[in-house]
Amino acid sequence: MIIKLKKDVDEKVILEIKEKIEELGLTVVENTSKEEIILGAIGNTKVIDIEKIKNLDGVIDVCVVKEAYKRASRKFHPEDTVIKIGDEVIIGNGKLMMIAGPCSVESEEQVIEIAKKVKASGAKFLRGGAFKPRTSPYAFQGLKYEGLEMLKKAREATGLKIVTELMSIDDLEVFEKDVDVIQIGARNMQNFDLLKKAGKLNKPILLKRGIAATIEEWLMSAEYIMSEGNSNVILCERGIRTYETTTRNTLDISAIPMIKKLSHLPIIVDPSHAAGLRWMVEPLSKAAVAIGADGLIIEVHNNPEKALCDGKQSITPDMYDDIVNRLRPIAESVDRII
C-alpha cells in the first residue's frame, strides 16, 4: 500500500502515519518524487484503516499495490534510481553504463591488455569471470581467487571498476572487499539464500534475469535483495529460453520498456550471451540503446578464437571500438550519453 502526501505536509503527520503502521507490525519505506512524498507500507496491509489515513491533513491518496514486489515497484519510488559508487554516478541520469571484458580472466597480461583497450573506447567497467558457472563440472571453472587478483591488477592499471560474478556465500567477504559491482548470474537468480546475503552488502548488485524467469519473478528476486536493505540493484536482460534455435537465447527486448514501466531500477543488456553470436553483438546493442537500456555488458577478448570460454560470442577490442562509435548517434537521439 502506498500513501501519497503533499510535499509541504507537516512532518508530524508523516511520523504519525509511520508509527501507526509500524505498530501494526508492518514496515514503512519513505520516498520522495518531484511532486509528492510517498510512504510505502509492506506487510499485511488489510489491518490498516485506510479511511482514517485518507482523512489526515496533507494526504493526497492511498492506494493498494497489488504487485508482490514493493521496494522494486515504481509505485513506491516514482523516480528512476540513480546508483553511485562514492560520489560517482555509475548508472542512471542518462549516462550509459558500459561494461566490457573477457568471459573468463585467463592471465594478468590478457586482462590488463583488454582493460586498457576498452577503456580507450569509453568503457568504465571491466567484466571478467574469476568464478565461472559452467553447465559441466568438467569444464573450466575459472581461475577463482587468482583470477580476482588479476582483475584487481587491471583495476590498478586502468582505473576501471570491476564487475564479476559471485557464486557462493563462502566468498561474500572477499567480494565485498575487492569487487565494485557484484554480479549474480542467471542460474542463481532464485538462489534466495545468496540474494538475501547480497542484500546485506553495501555494494551494487548486477542481477541477471534467469533463463526462463518471468519479469515478475525477476523483480521479486530484486525485492529479495532490497528487502534486506540494499537498494542498489541493476537488472540485466540476457536473453530468455524459447523454441528458436538460430540464436542461443532470445533477447527479450520488450523487457526493457516493461521494467521501466513497472520499476525504477536501472536495466542493462547483455547482447553477447543473448545471441551467442559475435556478429549479432552490434545490431542487438543498437536495439538496446534505442529502446532505452541504461547500459551494455559486452564480452571482449583479445583473441576470441582461443578464449577459454564463449569465444564464439566475444568480439575483439577493435570491434568493440567500432560498435561504440556507431552507437553514439543512436544514444544521442534517445538522450543518452556513452
Add this chain to the structure above:
Amino acid sequence: MIIKLKKDVDEKVILEIKEKIEELGLTVVENTSKEEIILGAIGNTKVIDIEKIKNLDGVIDVCVVKEAYKRASRKFHPEDTVIKIGDEVIIGNGKLMMIAGPCSVESEEQVIEIAKKVKASGAKFLRGGAFKPRTSPYAFQGLKYEGLEMLKKAREATGLKIVTELMSIDDLEVFEKDVDVIQIGARNMQNFDLLKKAGKLNKPILLKRGIAATIEEWLMSAEYIMSEGNSNVILCERGIRTYETTTRNTLDISAIPMIKKLSHLPIIVDPSHAAGLRWMVEPLSKAAVAIGADGLIIEVHNNPEKALCDGKQSITPDMYDDIVNRLRPIAESVDRII
C-alpha cells in the same frame, strides 16, 4: 547448390551449365551480384558432377547450400531484394516501408480519416482488416467485401496503397485485382495451399511469421511462394509465443539481423501485435529501426477505446505522428529514411 561465375564469363558457359543441370531434372535460377554471377541449382544436386563444372572457364566456385530454402537464401541472391510496384520502390534501398491503419475497417469515414492522417505523417501504405482471422467464430469477422470497398475508397482519396489480409483461396481473384500488397497472416503461415496460390500472383506478399515458427520454417514458407514464381515476399516479425505474459507475444528482435544474414528478403516489424500494448509501440519501433528493419506496420485508430478489435494496442494518429518524428533521427543514424 550454387555455382559462382566471373562477371565476364562467356555466355555459352552459362548456357552449357544450365542445360546440363536442367537435363538432370533440376531447376536453375540465375542471379547477379556486384561481384559475380550466381547459378543456383534446385533439386537432387547429388547427381551433378561438381568437378566437371569447377573446371569450366569462368567458374569461380561451386558449393552446396545445406539450407532447405534456396530462392530465399542469401547464398542464391547475395544482394538485398528491392520490391517495386510499377516503377516505385516500396521497400529496400534504405527506404523504410511505413504501413499504418486500423486493425479492422469499420466504416468509410473511419478509414478515410485515418488514411489522411497517417499519410500526413509520412505513411505510404494503409493497412486495414476486411477479412479478420479471429480465434473465436463468434467474434467480429470483418466487413469482408464491403470493407475492401472502403479501403479502395480510402486509396482513391489519399493515394495510399492498400495492405490487407487474404484468408481464403476463394478470394484470390478479388485480391489480385484490388489489393496492392497481400498479407498472409501468422495463422496461415503454413497453409501451404494458400502459399502456393499466392506464389502464382504478380503481387507483393507480406508474410507474417507464425506464432511459434522457427526462422527456418518461416523462410521455407517464403520459399513456397517463391518456388511458384513470385519473388516479391516481404517478411514481417510480429512476436513469438513464449512463457512471458506481461506482453502478449515476445518480439524476437534478433530475427531481424538473422533474416538479413540468411536471406535477401526485406523484413518489417509489427510492434502493435508483438506487445499488444499501446504504450510499447514507440519503444519497440525504435528498437526495430535501430536494428535494421526495413519498415513498420502499426495499428492506428481514430478512437482506440471504441475499436472493434485490438483497441488496446492501437494508437491515435497524433501518437503515430509523434512516434514517426522521434524515429527519424534513429533511422538516419542507421542510414534509413522514413
Add this chain to the structure above:
Amino acid sequence: MIIKLKKDVDEKVILEIKEKIEELGLTVVENTSKEEIILGAIGNTKVIDIEKIKNLDGVIDVCVVKEAYKRASRKFHPEDTVIKIGDEVIIGNGKLMMIAGPCSVESEEQVIEIAKKVKASGAKFLRGGAFKPRTSPYAFQGLKYEGLEMLKKAREATGLKIVTELMSIDDLEVFEKDVDVIQIGARNMQNFDLLKKAGKLNKPILLKRGIAATIEEWLMSAEYIMSEGNSNVILCERGIRTYETTTRNTLDISAIPMIKKLSHLPIIVDPSHAAGLRWMVEPLSKAAVAIGADGLIIEVHNNPEKALCDGKQSITPDMYDDIVNRLRPIAESVDRII
C-alpha cells in the same frame, strides 16, 4: 449462457425460452444429460433477462459460460460425445479408437500389407498421408489423388476405415465422398476457412492441435467446425513446441485430462509425431491410455528405414502388435477396451 431445466419440465417452457432467446438474435442449442436438460444460448447474452427465466417453472439454474467456446464446452453438453459412423461407434463409450498406418501412402502393395497387419492387431482405422503438408516445397508432397485411390483399395481389402489429411478446400468434395474421417493437421488448426467448410460436412473431423496452440485456442478451432453444424470433432494431441530438444515436440499429457474437464469431445494421442522417436511410441502410448485418452494414432510402416517420410518415428507392424498387447492390461485398469 446455459439454462438448466428439470427432465420433466413442460415442453412449452422449453419452447417459450427458445423463442424468447432466438427473438433476441441469439442461437439456442439443446442437450440432455442424465440429470437435466440444458439449453445453451450463444450470442450477446447480456440482452437476456436472467431473472425472468430463473422464475419459470422447471428451471433449475441459469449461468453464464465465460469460456469463448460454447458447443465444445462440457457446460453445454455434460456427457461425453460418442461418435458413430452409420450405426457403429468409432470413439467414446470406453472403446479406444486405434488408428495405424504409414506416414505417406507409397504404393498399393505397401498400404494393403500394412492395413492387413494392423487390422490383425486390432486397429479399426487406417491412416496414411495422400496429401502431405511438408515444411519444404521441395520435399515429397504425397501421391495425392493416386494415394487416395490406394487407401480406398486398402479399405476394400480390409474393411478398415480411412483417416487422411485434407489440406485444400479444393478437395472438399473428394474427401467427403471417399474418406471416413477427415484429418485437419496441426499447421491448419487456425486455417479458419478450412475449418468452416469442414463444419458443413457430414463427416467426423480429426482436429490436431497446432504446434503452439493453447488448449483454449484448440477448443475455439473445434468450435469453428461445430458452429457450422458438424459436432463430430475428435481432438488429437500431438506434442507442443517447447525449448526441449531431445524429443521433437513435447507431448502435453496434461492436455488429455484438461480437455476432458473443459469439453465433452473425445481426444486421442499421436505418440509418433509427439516424440519423433520410434522407441518412444510404446511408453508414450502407455501414458496416454493410462491417463484416459480415447484412442491412439500410430505411424506403422513395413520398412521404416526406407519410408519416404518420418521413417525415424515409424514402427513395424510387429512392434505395433507387441505394443497393443502390452497396452491391454493398462486399458483394462482404466475401463477402456482396445
Add this chain to the structure above:
Amino acid sequence: MIIKLKKDVDEKVILEIKEKIEELGLTVVENTSKEEIILGAIGNTKVIDIEKIKNLDGVIDVCVVKEAYKRASRKFHPEDTVIKIGDEVIIGNGKLMMIAGPCSVESEEQVIEIAKKVKASGAKFLRGGAFKPRTSPYAFQGLKYEGLEMLKKAREATGLKIVTELMSIDDLEVFEKDVDVIQIGARNMQNFDLLKKAGKLNKPILLKRGIAATIEEWLMSAEYIMSEGNSNVILCERGIRTYETTTRNTLDISAIPMIKKLSHLPIIVDPSHAAGLRWMVEPLSKAAVAIGADGLIIEVHNNPEKALCDGKQSITPDMYDDIVNRLRPIAESVDRII
C-alpha cells in the same frame, strides 16, 4: 571414454589400464553389468592411445562417450541404479518410491496426522517443507529448524523417512544429521556451489528439474553431485515452463523414458507441482506410473483449503488413499509394486 571388458578378464589387465589412464591425469570409474566390466575414463581422453588398449587381452571394445555427463550416463553404468538407506532399498528394483506430505510443515499435530494417514496408504516417505523457497520475500518462508524438529517427531511416530529441501549451504550439517533424503529444488538445480557440497554428503539427493532446464543440463547437474563422490541421485520431473497456461507447468512425460534411455539414475514424478491442480494429481500419477517412473511425490494436506502454501494442488489423505488404490493395477501391469 568407456572400455568394455570380458567378465573373466585378468585382474592385471584392469589394473594396467587404470594405471595407464590415471597416469595421464584422468579419472577412472569401474562398473559391472550383467555382461561386461566397464571402465569409464573422465578427462581429456584425446591423450589415450585407443588402439593399444583395444589390443589388450579381454578388451571387447573402446568407445568415446560424446555426452558431457559421464557418471550419470547409462553408457558408464548400464544397469539401473538401486538406492538403499542402510540395507533397505528405497528406489529401484521395481519398487515405487511413494513420498507424500504437506507442502509446508505447519505444526507437530498436522504433520504427524498426515504422516500416519499416508503411511496407512503405503507411503514410506514423508515430505514436508521446513525451509521454503518462495518467489516473494514476504511470503511464508517455512518454520525452518522448528519445522525440521516436527518432521523428526513425525518420523519417530511413524517410521516414515524424511524428505525435505535444503536451500543454504549453512544448513548442510544439520541436514546430513537429521534428514533421510535431501531435496534440491528446481530453483537451485544450477546452484553449483550447493550441488558440489551435496556431492560430498553420504545421503540420497532428490534433484528436481529446473523450471526450464533441458534434460542434458539436468543430467549435468546430477553429474556435479556425482563427480564429488555421491552417486545416490534421484531425479524428479515436476513440469517445465511452456506457453500453456491452463496448467501451472507442463509435465514433460517424455522425460521419463528419455532419462531411462540416457541414464541409469532413478526418476520420480511430482504431479502436484506439475499441474498445480488438485484434480489433476490422479490422472498425472497414472500416466507417470504407466510410463515407467520409479516413484511419486505428492502433496497431501489434512485441510487443503487452509494450507499455508500451495493448497490448491494438495489433496486430502483420503484422496491419496483412493489414488494409490487405483494406481495399483497400472503399476502391476508395468511390473512395478507400490
